[in-house]
Amino acid sequence: MRWLRRSWAGLLYQRHQQHHRRFLLTTNRESDGEREQQQHYKWSSPGSRAEQVLYAGFWAGGLTLGFYWLTNRNHNVLLEEQVSDEEEQEALARLWHMTLREELPTYKNDVVEQHNCPEKGIWVTYGLGVYDVTDFVENHPGGDKILMAAGSAIDPFWAIYQQHNTLEVLELLEGFRIGNLEGELVPSVDDELGSPWSQEPQRHALLKPASKRPFNAEPPIGLLAEQFYTPNDLFYVRNHLPVPVISPEDYELEIEGGEKKKTLSLEGIKDLPKYSVTAAIMCGGNRRSEMTKVKAVKGLSWGAGAVGNAKWSGARLCDVLKQLGVQPDETKHVIFEGADLDPTSHPYGASIPLAKALDPRGDVILAYEMNDEPLSRDHGYPIRVIVPGTVGARNVKWLTRIVVADRESDSHWQQNDYKGFSPSTDWDTVDFSKSDAIQAMPVTSAICTPQPGSRVKIDDDEGHIAVRGYAWSGGGRKIVRVDLSNDEGLSWHVAELEQEDIPDGRHYGWSLWTARLPVSEAQRKAGDVEIWAKAVDSAYNVQPEKFEHIWNLRGVLANAYHKVKVKIV
């Protein structure tokens, strides 16, 4: 797969060495449910001050509106709380690096390039801003990755590592501004061959993006519990990098199992015995948008829809590893690499314990089918590893390499992301090396209907409202009960479960549930009801009550009771 790794990332890297003054700004417009990427705005050499202010105002307005629209689409109920002053500020801050600051000097690119080490000072450019980040380097949360951009542009990196696009980071950066970059600024790299984003697949119009590049989107929560198997095109998408283009003929999977190595073609994988497993896949950040209301966290603002349930089919990883002579060893790990590459040509990566991979009851699958159809490109075509019961991040898509190793994957996503921390751990005190990478996920549930803020009719003479949702626990633990309350826990009502008849320990699918909750005369008069859901798994673990005491700075593992306020009509 070396050809792939060299393709866009290598190209891009060369190109931004040559043309690193370029930056892109893209907006999207939706018409008749179809999304068109357009409005690649061309910012030529900086014009007059008045012109800049005009441009800036135009963009600020557009971005702010766009923000409202996005937030409205994603979390329509939370609209008023979420579109805050801070978000307006953030939208404006996104223009700073595109704005000439006349009080500062202008530098040529070859001058910037010389400042590429601590001794000479470390400068970077972003848009037309020049920044001296020498003193910041050692405090960079991403470690010395920042040095990859020393003396050059950070634009292509930030296009990938979208966590930088926050007011806090933009303010920090602008504080290091020392000048303006001389030269011509051209539009987006999108319209040129080799752009990492130029070959993204088409997506279903109902998928609500939490971010567009990389594409991360969830289906409307109201649809989620309608079907036991989530339709493929409505299944949430969590991409960390651009979607690679892989032709089935060229596809190869390298497997290193200790001393032996092996390469499998797509046909070779399909020739192995075919197994199917029903498994829900859930993003580690599912329901983050609820946790962040307690206190801001960093990460995509997922609702409760970053989960889906599917039947996955393919070859069993344990069979492949056993054929390769891999022996059980509980100190070892299995590292997965995808064909999706970051700007330095490093692939997305993650790992799981070898014990999980070798356990026939672990049901780890090299999947080529999702609900009896070939995987779509967004879900890992042609091969994705399915690690049932385990956080989505370990279910590596576009799988190109498997290595049995003495250590976990050293990827960013295994080492410095997808880990839990105490509520009192902040970005000043966090030490990712001290925390365990998330593997099995904790028990959780969500109310899918009614939706927050909706007007609910009482459905019969006895005064009940109908509630429906999903529940799931990691590690193959079956859901044994879902309790609902509409009186703040004074009374609980046990839901009816819809689930597969699969033994505990291997129960990787989700459970859908339905309950009919009585509404008291007092609640009917008041008009407002808050519904609570909590699930119990086969180890009798329960969800925690609220987010305050499980809050963590990355906003993962957001499994507190799901609470939904509705109006009774």
Add this chain to the structure above:
Amino acid sequence: MRWLRRSWAGLLYQRHQQHHRRFLLTTNRESDGEREQQQHYKWSSPGSRAEQVLYAGFWAGGLTLGFYWLTNRNHNVLLEEQVSDEEEQEALARLWHMTLREELPTYKNDVVEQHNCPEKGIWVTYGLGVYDVTDFVENHPGGDKILMAAGSAIDPFWAIYQQHNTLEVLELLEGFRIGNLEGELVPSVDDELGSPWSQEPQRHALLKPASKRPFNAEPPIGLLAEQFYTPNDLFYVRNHLPVPVISPEDYELEIEGGEKKKTLSLEGIKDLPKYSVTAAIMCGGNRRSEMTKVKAVKGLSWGAGAVGNAKWSGARLCDVLKQLGVQPDETKHVIFEGADLDPTSHPYGASIPLAKALDPRGDVILAYEMNDEPLSRDHGYPIRVIVPGTVGARNVKWLTRIVVADRESDSHWQQNDYKGFSPSTDWDTVDFSKSDAIQAMPVTSAICTPQPGSRVKIDDDEGHIAVRGYAWSGGGRKIVRVDLSNDEGLSWHVAELEQEDIPDGRHYGWSLWTARLPVSEAQRKAGDVEIWAKAVDSAYNVQPEKFEHIWNLRGVLANAYHKVKVKIV
């Protein structure tokens, strides 16, 4: 082991058919830390009314005092809350069946014996009371087991099924009183050969009984976290029935694995390869005394000490089953029976899924050693099955029989006990068949020092207090973090863990932890601090915050935050 099953239980059953007027009343006195069982009170034929009142007063006083003493020893901090009017009432209610009610007729035994079926009415005797329970039979929580006593005495049954010794049950029974039983009343069966309780082992003076017959006791919580391996004689004891007497020469273990059968002697088991596993065993009712403060539950009033951690050694069950040709089948179960028998000669029994038994990483052991010493009688001599990560009740002691079966054990303890329910399920609505038997236990933790109500010194100039305890999760899930707070969750402090370096999924031992909590000037002045502990396991499951929303009528799975109030001095 048929000889055993016939021994005391058969004897007792015959005897109470013949002499079912007998009952026993025993008190205990402690002197110099040694417990002597004495004071077998002889109640001859009922005397004058004055005499009865005198006797009743004597016993009422004694029992009430005894209650205070027991409660004080077990839960010294909770003393004031726990010794309620209800408990005084309960102590008095225990005398009703020993009291002649002169307004009622007197019946001979042969008259009672005729009322042994629904058509003739169902009468039972208890002490010198005669009761018509015909209308109650179908509401009996224990099902039709009550019919075993039809036309005869319930005394020997209630001596075993101690859940009847509550005010509620005693009131219910006295409501069915129709008369007095004629005949001589003799003292306890204890001093006679064949009493089920006559051969109980000696126990360590520091074990605090939650009940004496059967013996159930926990060590002082303050000692529990002092050693990683709990000393054998301080390890909590949870007996459901009298301790059987087993000679190593006669011991036999019957194993039925489908079509093949096998009998192993003690030496035969010791000849198999020897494995050791560190595993904490925890009673399903550990910390029940905290849950019952929310609302009364039924069950022994355990503190946080119904748990211990030991190194268990013996043969692996998976080896024995594989030798017998048992094949993996996830629909099957392994039933265990003990040599401890109920009054109808039925053994204590429980079962686990076959998948757990066959999994080499499940580490199920036919243990003959506990911390490198032979098992003591209280812990299952000569053989106890250790099912690591699984609720104590499945770790069957005095193991005599193993059966691979299509169904779970049909024992009371598998079917009608050790299950979880919604907080709104009460004894009128409970349906045990609808709930899953507890297997793996949920994550929990407890503060062992300081103890509730204790006066704690600030230990250094920086104003810290030292806190220590244990944490554990079932299913082999490692504890990854323990958080402590002394400001109601506003801030959390991560504890230092002491645990074995064993891979997750097979981490069956507990973790001890230590933390140093800062005490603010305000807290120092106020003098009172409440410390909270919560643990997180490798599936990132956390303890629920409080007992209100996990309350269940049997008081099991009491794993809310542990909260301890102390005084700062």
